[in-house]
Amino acid sequence: MFNKSFIAAAVVAVGASFAAPAMARDNLQIAGSSTVLPFASIVAEEFGNAFPQFKTPVVGSGGSSGGLRQFCQGVGANTIDIANASRPIKSAEVDACKKAGVGKIIEVQIGYDGIVFASRADKGSFALEPRHVFLAAGAQVPQGGKLVANPYTRWSQIDKSLPDQEIVLVIPASNHGTREVFEEKVTHAGCDALPEVKALDGDAKKKVCSSLRQDGRLIEIAGDYTETLARLQAQGDAVGVFGLSFYDQNRDRLKVATVNGVTPSLQTIGSGQYPVSRPLFFYVKGEHIGVIPGLKEYAEYFLSEQVSGFGSPLEAAGLIPLSNDERGKILANVRNGKTVQ
Amino acid sequence: MHNDDASAPRTDPSTQRRLVERSLARRHGAEKRFRAAGLAAVFFGLGMVALLFASILAKGVPAFWQATVVTEVYFDPEIIKVDPRPVAQPGETPAQLHEREMAWQTQLTMANWNRIIENTLAAHLPEVTDARARARLRQLVTSGERFVLRDRVIADPALIGQRLTLKLLADANVDVWLKGNIDRSLPDSQQQLAPDVRAWADQLHERGVIQMKFNTTLFGNPDSRSSLASAGLAGAFVGSLFMMAIVILLAVPVGVASAVYLEEFAPRNRFTDLIEVNINNLAAVPSIIFGLLGAAVFINWFHMPLSAPIVGGLVLSLMTLPTVIIATRSTLQAIPPSIRQAALGIGASKVQMILHHVLPLALPGILTGAIIGVAQAIGETAPLLLIGMSAFVAAVPATPFDQSTALPVQIYLWQGNELRNFFEARTSAAIIVLLGLMLSLNALAIWLRKRFEKRW
Numbered sequence: 001m002f003n004k005s006f007i008a009a010a011v012v013a014v015g016a017s018f019a020a021p022a023m024a025r026d027n028l029q030i031a032g033s034s035t036v037l038p039f040a041s042i043v044a045e046e047f048g049n050a051f052p053q054f055k056t057p058v059v060g061s062g063g064s065s066g067g068l069r070q071f072c073q074g075v076g077a078n079t080i081d082i083a084n085a086s087r088p089i090k091s092a093e094v095d096a097c098k099k100a101g102v103g104k105i106i107e108v109q110i111g112y113d114g115i116v117f118a119s120r121a122d123k124g125s126f127a128l129e130p131r132h133v134f135l136a137a138g139a140q141v142p143q144g145g146k147l148v149a150n151p152y153t154r155w156s157q158i159d160k161s162l163p164d165q166e167i168v169l170v171i172p173a174s175n176h177g178t179r180e181v182f183e184e185k186v187t188h189a190g191c192d193a194l195p196e197v198k199a200l201d202g203d204a205k206k207k208v209c210s211s212l213r214q215d216g217r218l219i220e221i222a223g224d225y226t227e228t229l230a231r232l233q234a235q236g237d238a239v240g241v242f243g244l245s246f247y248d249q250n251r252d253r254l255k256v257a258t259v260n261g262v263t264p265s266l267q268t269i270g271s272g273q274y275p276v277s278r279p280l281f282f283y284v285k286g287e288h289i290g291v292i293p294g295l296k297e298y299a300e301y302f303l304s305e306q307v308s309g310f311g312s313p314l315e316a317a318g319l320i321p322l323s324n325d326e327r328g329k330i331l332a333n334v335r336n337g338k339t340v341q
Numbered sequence: 342m343h344n345d346d347a348s349a350p351r352t353d354p355s356t357q358r359r360l361v362e363r364s365l366a367r368r369h370g371a372e373k374r375f376r377a378a379g380l381a382a383v384f385f386g387l388g389m390v391a392l393l394f395a396s397i398l399a400k401g402v403p404a405f406w407q408a409t410v411v412t413e414v415y416f417d418p419e420i421i422k423v424d425p426r427p428v429a430q431p432g433e434t435p436a437q438l439h440e441r442e443m444a445w446q447t448q449l450t451m452a453n454w455n456r457i458i459e460n461t462l463a464a465h466l467p468e469v470t471d472a473r474a475r476a477r478l479r480q481l482v483t484s485g486e487r488f489v490l491r492d493r494v495i496a497d498p499a500l501i502g503q504r505l506t507l508k509l510l511a512d513a514n515v516d517v518w519l520k521g522n523i524d525r526s527l528p529d530s531q532q533q534l535a536p537d538v539r540a541w542a543d544q545l546h547e548r549g550v551i552q553m554k555f556n557t558t559l560f561g562n563p564d565s566r567s568s569l570a571s572a573g574l575a576g577a578f579v580g581s582l583f584m585m586a587i588v589i590l591l592a593v594p595v596g597v598a599s600a601v602y603l604e605e606f607a608p609r610n611r612f613t614d615l616i617e618v619n620i621n622n623l624a625a626v627p628s629i630i631f632g633l634l635g636a637a638v639f640i641n642w643f644h645m646p647l648s649a650p651i652v653g654g655l656v657l658s659l660m661t662l663p664t665v666i667i668a669t670r671s672t673l674q675a676i677p678p679s680i681r682q683a684a685l686g687i688g689a690s691k692v693q694m695i696l697h698h699v700l701p702l703a704l705p706g707i708l709t710g711a712i713i714g715v716a717q718a719i720g721e722t723a724p725l726l727l728i729g730m731s732a733f734v735a736a737v738p739a740t741p742f743d744q745s746t747a748l749p750v751q752i753y754l755w756q757g758n759e760l761r762n763f764f765e766a767r768t769s770a771a772i773i774v775l776l777g778l779m780l781s782l783n784a785l786a787i788w789l790r791k792r793f794e795k796r797w
Contacts, residue, residue, distance in 0.1 A: 029647055041566035045735040049488045052446040058648060058744040060732035078644045224757045249759045251531045252523050313567060
């Protein structure tokens, strides 16, 4: 007898599970960059609170590339509506999207983020230049006029002004958009500036500048910044790459490095003085506007001054706001449905 | 013993006695060492468990008490200027009423709730008169409380114009400061709060306006990112509960039915042997592989919703199935054949024999296996990450089809939160809740076994 009721219950449960696909989704599904995640989560929550007629959006992680891959899987309730990214979408990704039927991609820039180098609060202070970081991280570095396998083991060997500490650099892995900015604005910039590299031709130069050392002094972190922080706590000498907002909330444990003599802050990044910064984006699936309730409203709400302008909760959380002009232009693009080509 | 000893002519008894005593001493020594090694292993294991529990409890228990501002709040009608709540009018459809209700709620949301919180705090700190400093008073209370106040008015619009003594959660950084989770001697540049806000917090704490109150929000609220102090486990808990229900509804009946068939009906041949080997192998498959399978089959193929407990429950059911089958089979095997023979001997059919005699006797074992399987399933994280259950969800799911997280995933998410000083304790508190749930499930399993156990 109890077997019968069990079977009946199982049948009901299985039946219910197959009825699921017929249900339409009534809240937004967002995924992507872990740098944008805290900001998007704050907006999602405030959005759910401010608009009683819409449900609170759900925000997933997965890195910029992971988010855009999910975004480009196609159109429908089981695909995400918005991809957060800490870099602009690539043309290959736009093509992949088109192939899957996602033709209307609306780009929304939300502000800027600074990438900072930080060491443990109880260790030496760093005044870095992109050149230093390349010499610490490159697989091959110029020495005595020719390229040799990276011989540096201590920062003080690179430059007398740097602390006498073991070189251990903890950087984000390639699933993070941050990695690209790190390479473009720090290691490549530092590499290009070296006189020995300047003498090389295009391909050789690119090869030297983009190969990083593999001897264990460069640690790649695929997870989030907490993992980088844990590394720093375990390996006292390590220098980590963080987002400005993460550093800001852990100032008691971390000491930030200056780059080219500029201390990263909302002001220096906003004004462009601090060199390692990048724009943050999210991408809206145009096909879902009008199908999934609240999609356009979310994008517009995100861009309102009270949410992402100066003095907003996002600024308090570490986002560097766009100027009112910039934000107005982007808001107009969202309203007109201007898509990425 | 040695060859030369054996071949040697009989020695006198005293030499022989000496030999025996020597070997005896050696054997006793070996036994002592063996026992000591065993005991050491036990103590090592216990010590590690004690260390783990001690560190989790030491970190997590304080998080169950949270800095709370206990104060009178004045719902100032000058600030909350709203129309009266819409009531149903003759000839109005429910949809129209709902629309007007939504408009009213939006109007209420737009009221300056921050000003109300500001005024509430300023009443305790009358010396703060500068307008900009007054605006900073808000930093003492977590930002989500303005919606809590709004929801109170939505529930009871008559509150406008009244004074009410309420508990407002303090900001996460105020909690960190008052608990000393941040080094209080650090210079201003390394502190999260401005010096005046820290002084206000200390002052109010001394006067008993800010108290450490038992943290009910931890159990009542879903996760939060915009108001960190209000982050709670309710969403994750309900998500885990839904998944548990699905596992119990699917894995247990299917598992028991397969075990009964294999044990009582199936012929012994190479085919059933193959099935048996495969079930045993399936039990050893790493859980993350079930996650990959779930993502491919349920989400990409059946188009089920992302991050929903229904998908998580199905994946965990697949994972638990072999555990249930193996536990049930071994219980069935342990039931003496005489019971089956006696039932059949007095004319019972095979179905009657199984339903009336074998299964009731096997019940304690089946329940134990099922509960342990379920407990294992709700502690599982890896497969859930692959079906998108690691997303940030700021609502409690109402059905298994709504997005949600699960308890272990929530632990993982909090572990990754930026505000380490606050969330290290919060994470340990979540671990204590999960461990409590697991221990009570295991206790239930033991109780059921004792309750229904029959000896023969």
